[in-house]
Amino acid sequence: MKILSKDKLESVLDKLSESAEVFVPLSRANSSGFYSWKNRNPEKERLMLDALNVYLSPKNVGFPQNEKMYSIIQSGPNAEIKETFEDSSPRIIFGLRACDARAIRCMDDVFLTRGYEDSFYKARRDNTVLIGNACYEPGPNCFCQGMGVDPVEPEVDIIIRDTGAQGYIWEAKTPKGEELTEGISSLLQEKELKAPELKAFPTQVDYSGVAEKLKGMFEHPIWEGLSSACQNCGICTYVCPSCHCFDIQVKTWGEEGYRFRCWDSCMYTEYTTEAGGGNPRSTTKERFRNRFLHKLEFFTERYGYPLCTGCGRCIVACPTGINIVNIINEVKEASVDV
Ligand code: SF4
């Protein structure tokens, strides 16, 4: 089997960075996220492959927080597209966990299937290689397994398995992964190592039957209590690797301008405010209910699996302690004859 020894890790990242932008988990200021290896500040930023999950997921790599789409020129009532900004530059996400890999599958389904392809997403995705870091010791807020994700088999092009001081087992899983492996083969060793055993999850979740049960719970009083602490701050949607709502805006000066899109949040009032001033989700309860029904019911109905990957980030980030695991448990226990 192929092994990446830990003393060769930086050489591999340097080598990969010669032909692609390589995004790795890094500490940055008081936070952490996936940032360019080449552009890191080695004095201040630390590679965090040993962390279970960094604060910000790699969502931004395939679905940027702000993205210029077209430049336009207006002439009277007509507008002409001058340039389209699809970015197909090669990129690699190195060290993402199985929960974040599943979130990329969610995005792939949303942006690339069911008869519609988002060309901006596709240009990046077609040129992105995923190198996943298998998890063997789930943290206190991890519950990916309960949401149907296998922590030791991330859905990626290459899996690395941390065996400790001996290095990482390196397994190419797809043709893209094999091609990338070829390019760095001189930095890998041939050796037999045993992968660690997966430890038990401290947080257990039973999602079975939840999507079906939620179908009959749109008007259930449970939503009043569950949403009562929510401040509609939107942090949960921004840290979530699978939330993908966006807004499209235009910026103009004189006859020129451009269209751009940026992340939005279903937790905000403006998200559903209509031009005439009406709003079908004007209350916190309605917005909160929509977020969790989308995660746990609607997406499962459409794609066959939930839009929550069990990464636990929203549990850590929510300023009022709202916890999606408790929501799943309360839905399971709720009486539907009310
Ligand atoms: S809803 Fe929460 S736990 Fe689920 S994927 Fe999003 S951030 Fe992670």
Ligand code: SF4
């Ligand atoms: S982070 Fe918590 S308080 Fe903020 S919008 Fe999400 S659920 Fe509500």
